[in-house]
Amino acid sequence: MTQKLIVIGAGMASGRVLEHLVEQAPDAYDITLFNSEPRGNYNRIMLSPVLAGDKTYEEIVTHDDAWYAEHGVDCRFGQRVEGIDTAAKTVTAPGGEVLSYDKLVLGTGSNPFMIPLPGHDLEGVIAYRDLEDTEKMMEMGAGHKVVVIGGGLLGLEAAAGMAARGVDVTVIHIMGHLMERQLDESAGFLLRRALEDKGITVKCQANSKEILGENGKVRALLLDDGTELPCDLLVMAVGIRPNVALGKEAGLAVGRGIHVDDQMVTSDPDVLAVGECVEHNGAVFGLVAPLYDQAKVAAQTLLGEDAAFVQKELSTKLKVTGCDLFSAGDFAEGEGREDIVFRDPARGVYRRLVIESDVIVGAVMYGDTADSNWFFGLIKDKENIAEMRDTVIFGPAYQGGAPLDPLAAVAALPRDAEICGCNGICKGQIEDAIAAGATDLGAIKATTKASASCGTCTGLVEQVLAVTLGDDFVMPAAQTMCGCTDMTHEDVRRMIKSQKLTSMPAVWQACDWKTPDGCHVCRPALNYYLLADWPLEYADDPQSRFINERKHANIQKDGTFSVVPRMWGGVTTPSELRAIADAAEKYDVPTVKVTGGQRIDLLGVKGEDLPAIWKDLNDAGMVSGYAYSKGLRTVKTCVGTDHCRFGTQDSTGLGIKLEKILHGAWTPHKLKLAVSGCPRNCAEATCKDIGIICVDSGYQVSIGGAAGMDVKETELLIQVPTEDEAIAVVCAVTQLYRENGKYLDRIYKWLAKVGMDWVKEQIEDEATRAALVDRFEISQSVYRHDPWAQHAAEKPQSYQPLANLSLEAAE
Amino acid sequence: MTDWIDVSALEDVPVRGARVVKTALGCVAVFRTGADTVHALDNACPHKGGPLAEGIVHGTSVTCPLHNWVFSLETGEAQGADEGRVNTYPARVEDGRILLEAAFLRARVAAE
Known part of the structure; x- marks a missing residue:
């Protein structure tokens, strides 16, 4: 005999129950369906595409009027059930009509949680x-x-x-x-x-x-x-909260949701519940997959068949066009858990697998979620991944029958796969270069330019070498930034730029730092990268700077400091010299010395006296000489056309202009310039980081000199006819170095990595040069200032002892 | 009875930084970590006497500004391959004030 089934709530879970029932046993029940919304079942999770305009409401209707009619469902849409009497087994409809049931299914869903902020009941x-x-x-x-x-x-x-x-x-x-x-x-x-x-x-x-x-x-x-x-x-x-009101009034057992057993039966044997309104083993549900599982079980229970609902791992995908995102399982960090992370910032791809005892327990993917189902399968099935651990992150395409070597992923790339994006070099070109005798990274760079620009594909190029040469190639170990991270300087900086990381904690989090707040090696590097890449967004952190840059003076072996006032272009005046002499006497400076960069150095100043001596020097018109900085130090000049009978241009004037434009700029390492007025080169410009030699027809700008641990002559970058162009070239190449140089690489070391040809291309291209100059100027708008004046005015007390307890000890 | 001396407000020492307290027998460095704990150590590295208060503070360690020796702020022990130790003194924060134990000063006198 046909039994009476009443279903309250026409949502996705109860809708699926009906589908199973009418398919398996169309005559088992007379069905009445109540729904407080004035419509039948639609695919609620597709509301977002409707909102975005990708779909219409009609397209997301699951059951239309014809479907309900065909299956003889008595629809009571727009009717909110007034009460349930489980003893009498009846339901009271609006208006007082009482309907009896043999079985009742609750699918009352959930209510959105409204934060009770003042004003939450306003219209809109x-x-x-x-x-x-x-x-x-x-x-x-x-x-x-x-x-x-x-x-x-x-x-x-x-x-x-x-x-x-x-x-x-x-x-x-x-x-x-x-x-x-x-x-x-x-x-x-x-x-x-x-x-x-x-x-x-x-x-x-x-x-x-x-x-x-x-x-x-x-x-x-x-x-x-x-x-x-x-x-x-x-x-x-x-968030949502299970809608339990009706069930609670009916006297059903209720916790966070309406309690159900594995058969989806509530505390009353004739009442079932499915969907977001239920609580099963302490869990409530918001995603669709378990709701469908529940619906299937409920239908079988209604038909007298054995079935049990089992909670499974859940996965989430975000339905936003252009944001491919997938997450599944548990990805919290914990004891005994390991991460495998794969990043491809160029494509905006991020994958992270969390592994515990050789089983993947969680996965997060962003950008490329094509393999998400495969990973989800590994999680659900708790598959042991020990055999494929080295390659699992690359996805199913790289999993063969036999254990794979991690290089197989590279070996599997086709010849036309691009390896070096900067220079457009494909795997095949590298293989050809190897066949022609280039057997190490340097030779590949020299012959193909692969990895010779930004350097981020260095690892890939080495893998191609390893795959092609086999045992003849020894893979160099990647040099990580420090013990706090497994990433190289290049990796970290790429993350800072591509992920718009604008604070140190953001870098630590995004790059999986192993220490709470870095160390003395990484913090100064990160501080530099952040301020160079995000001059307006990032605030310089003095506590991440080496003492010299924090206190704007050079620490000496006895803990005193040296003070070097700026002399623009190495030019001074009698009154400045007098002020320096006065300061030296006033603060008992033991040593006054002329430096190699045409400055005067006051050595042996006590830390506590720094703000006061700076104030005196400021009052005489002098500012910090930045003799302590990984930044512009000095522009050394000769006297040029002002006095010299050989001078071809105003080298002193240009040096002063350059120093005024560049001062305060932070660079990966110290930056020393010189301008010589003729090729006799009295200012020794050809062993500076950037050197300018004036000639009759203009200015020769050369870079990459050194006269320290290494001695190197500069290489010509470009010759330009006017002073303005020379200044633009110097600003542009400085900015290029700032944006691409590794922290603590002088220009010559950076040049060896990126190659002079690449630098020339950037500077010769007028649009690129202009853009570099613009970016340099943006940064300088923040950093071109005198820190001495600022510290002397704003925080002189920070240079004093915190407290003086000398007398206490005498007690 | 422990006798604590209020030396300054916590904010007077920068986060991940240090300031010195002068005593009759040289300076004591008062460190503040990223987690806002405070530690007091002798302000002289056992290697070449470097002023530890000028070092970079990371985790519960400080790196000497002269030659990069790293010391635990908690134990005063040199970390890694270097061997050496600086004295540590009781320090704590209460109601936003940094307190040092008065006895440490006298102990310093006695030890010298």
């Missing part, structure tokens, strides 16, 4: 849950502002959907990075970047304080730091 404050919410968001367009609270899956999909409609969207997220439950921080950074590229403003670690209204309608969101974000609509997407 909505959740993101159903078609009505979606329609309200779809009314927004260009010229509208929307704030989304919640940087989780739903909030970001809502934000991206509205941004695609031209809405000015701001996402407010309370945690430090987006989707923190599904993503680690590195992937969170990538996601944030991608969303920002879509024009969405993202604010993390932001606390909402109040929703401000006007005439009963939302006007703005106020953050607790006082920021006011104007908006026409405010969407709260901060």
Whole structure:
């Protein structure tokens, strides 16, 4: 005999129950379906594509009127059930009609959680849950502002959907990075970047304080730091709570959700529950995969068959066009857990696998999620990956039957696979060069230019060498930045640029630093890279600088300091000399010495006297000579046409101009310049980092000289006819070195890595040169200043002892 | 009874930095780590007397500015291949103030 089944809630889980029932036993039940929304079952997870305009509502309807009619379902849409009497086995419909059942299925779903902020009941404050919410968001367009609270899956999909409609969207997220439950921080950074590229403003670690209204309608969101974000609509997407009200009133056992057993039966044997309203073994559910599993089990239970619901590993994909993102399993760090990380910043790809006892327990992927199903399978099946550990991160394409060697991934690349992006060199060209006798990295660079520019493909080139030469090639070990990281300087800097890492903690997180806050090796390097790459965004960190740069003086072996005032171009005046002499006497300076860079050095100044001696020198018109810096030191000059009978140009004047433009600029290592007025080269310009020799027809700019541990003559970069062009070339090549040089490489070392040809190409190209000059000027707008004056005025006390307890000890 | 001397506010020492406290027998360096713990050590590296307060502070270590010896701020022991040790003194933070133990000064006198 046909039994009566009442289903409350026409959602995705209960909808799937109905499908299973009508397919397996179409005559088993007379079905009545209540739904408080005035419509039947639609694919709720496709609301985001509807919002974004990629789909229409009609396309996401799962069951239309015809389907319900065909299967004889009595639809009560728009009707909210008033009560359940489990003893009498009846349901009361709106209006008082009482319907009896043999079996009841609850699919009441969940309610969006609304933060009870002041103003949360204003018009224009909505959740993101159903078609009505979606329609309200779809009314927004260009010229509208929307704030989304919640940087989780739903909030970001809502934000991206509205941004695609031209809405000015701001996402407010309370945690430090987006989707923190599904993503680690590195992937969170990538996601944030991608969303920002879509024009969405993202604010993390932001606390909402109040929703401000006007005439009963939302006007703005106020953050607790006082920021006011104007908006026409405010969407709260901060989570869901199982909707248990009806079940609770009916007297069913309820915790966070309606309790069900493995058969999806509630505490009443004739009442089942499925979907987001249930709690099973302490867990509640928000993703669709387990809901479908529950639906299948519930249908079988209703048909008297044995079935049990088992919780499985879950995976998440974000449905935002252009943000390919996948996460599955557990990726928290922990004892006995190891990470395998693969990054390809050029393609914006990030993959991280978390491994415990040779089993993958978690995976996060961003940018390329094509292999996500394969990884998800490994997680679900708890497959032992010991055999393929070295290559597993590359995905299934690199897994053969036999254990693979990690180089197989490179070996498997076709000949036309590009290895060096800067120079467009393919694997085949490198193989040909090897066949022609280039058997090490240097020879490959020299013959093909592969890895000779930015150097980031060095590892790949070495792998091609290793694959091609076999045992004849010894792979050099990559030099990591320091013990805090497994990354090289080049890797870290690439991350800083490509992932827009603008703070030291961001680098530590994104690059998996092993120490809490670095060490004396990496911190100065990171500080340099960050300020060079993000001059406006990053604030210089004195605590990450070596003492000389922190205190703007050179520490001596007895802990005293040396002080060198700037003499522009090596030119001074009687009054400056008098002031220097006065200062030397006033502060008991034991040694006054002339330096190799045409300056006067006051050696042996006590640390506590520094602000005072600087003040005196400042008052006489002198500023810091930066004699302590990994930055512009000096521009040495000869007297040029002013006095010299051989001089061809005003070399002193040019030196002074250059020094005034370049001073304060931080570079990977110290930067010394010289300008000689004729090829007799009295200023010794040809052993400087950048040297200029004036000739009748203009200026010869050469770079890469050295006169220290190594002695090297400069190489000619370019000859230009005018002084202005010479200055532009010097600024441009300095900026090129700043942007590409490894920390603590002088120009000559950098030049050996990138090659003079590449540098010439950049400088000779006028657009490139101009862009470099522009970027240099942006940086200099922040850093071209006198730190002595600043420290003497703002923090002289920091140079004094914290306390003087000399007298206490006498007690 | 332990007798603590209030030397300064915690903010007077930069995060991952140090300042010195003068005593009759030379300077003591007061360090503040990234985690806001404070440590007091002799301000002289046993290698060549380098002023440790001018070093780079990382984790609970400091690197001497002269020749890069690294010392634990907790034990005063040189780290890695270098051998040596500097004295450490009790220090703590209470209500945003840095406190040093008065007895350490007298102990310093006695030890010299």
